[in-house]
Amino acid sequence: MQITFKTICFSDVEKLPPLVLQFVEVSFGYTHDYLIYKNIDFGVDLDLRFPLVGPNGSGKSTLLKLMTGELQPTEGMVWRHNHLKISQYHQHLAEKLDLEFHALIYMMNEFSGNEEEKMRVVIGRFGLTGEAQVMPVKNLSDGQRSHVIFAWLAYMQPNMLLLDEPTNHLNIDTINSLADALNEWVGGLVPVSHNFRLINQVAHEIWVCEKQCIIKWNGDIMDFKKHLKAKVGLDD
Incomplete structure (x- = not known):
């Protein structure tokens, strides 16, 4: 069943100075002999909107859990601003x-x-x-x-939203309304979604999770889509 939001409005939140979240030489694996991430370093502020993309099993949802503290690094440190309040959306909630x-x-x-x-x-x-x-x-x-x-x-x-596949059960009009609301909101945003319509509307940059690393994609989500098609030999 598809649900359409009649109105979407996220409340104003406390604006925090950068950085609000930092990964320092973080490695993580569910077992010691298989690392999903190895020595990753990056910092985040609330002005940054960066969807996570990558192959299934590349660690996108795992990275969100490391951000919230649900998972702890195998090595390294994840630092969070004392006033940072993160909320995460996922289907199991x-x-x-x-x-x-x-x-x-x-x-x-x-x-x-x-x-x-x-x-x-x-x-x-x-x-x-x-x-x-x-x-x-x-x-x-x-x-x-x-x-x-x-x-x-x-x-x-929250002043940061982590959205893991938020567009399930949403029609096109609702996805557009959600994107508009997120763009008006002043908090930080990290979506994980296979829905390129949403990502194209809210992303400032694209981060690719692949081969134990986080890489900033040089282009927008539509460029990344073309890249994926080229990898499997498909034309637009």
């Missing part, structure tokens, strides 16, 4: 929802002290309106559940 609760109760429990009408507006910005807001989560589609999570993440007011 929907599993945290209580299937017997409805979206409105969930949001009011998560953010206690807010009036019901305010939470209705917050959820409505992410495509869940009317009766769907008071329908048990078990009766919502996977797409609707993911949008409850999106509303939850946005209301936490």
Whole structure:
């Protein structure tokens, strides 16, 4: 089921001076004899929008987990600004929802002290309106559940968003609306997505995860798409 956001609006956040996140000679592997990354160094500020692209299994989602601290480097250090607040979107977050609760109760429990009408507006910005807001989560589609999570993440007011495949269940109009909202927002953004439409609209530069390294791509996402086609012998 595809869901269209009627309105998307991310709240203003605290602007932090650079750098807000830094990798220093970071290596990581799930086993000691197989490293996904080896001696990577880079720094990030909140003005930078860099989608991560690369082959499946190249470590894109792993890099996001290293950024948040969910994973720790095998070697090296990941430094974060004391006031940096990161929120990460991924499909498995929907599993945290209580299937017997409805979206409105969930949001009011998560953010206690807010009036019901305010939470209705917050959820409505992410495509869940009317009766769907008071329908048990078990009766919502996977797409609707993911949008409850999106509303939850946005209301936490992070100053950096990590988005792992955020366009699932979104139609073209919604992807455009999401891109517009992200472009108006002043926080940092690191998307991982196979949807080149979104990346083309929000990216400042492209970072390629491949061969244990992070490489800045010399071009935009459409150039990278042409590069991928050329590698497998396809023409536009």
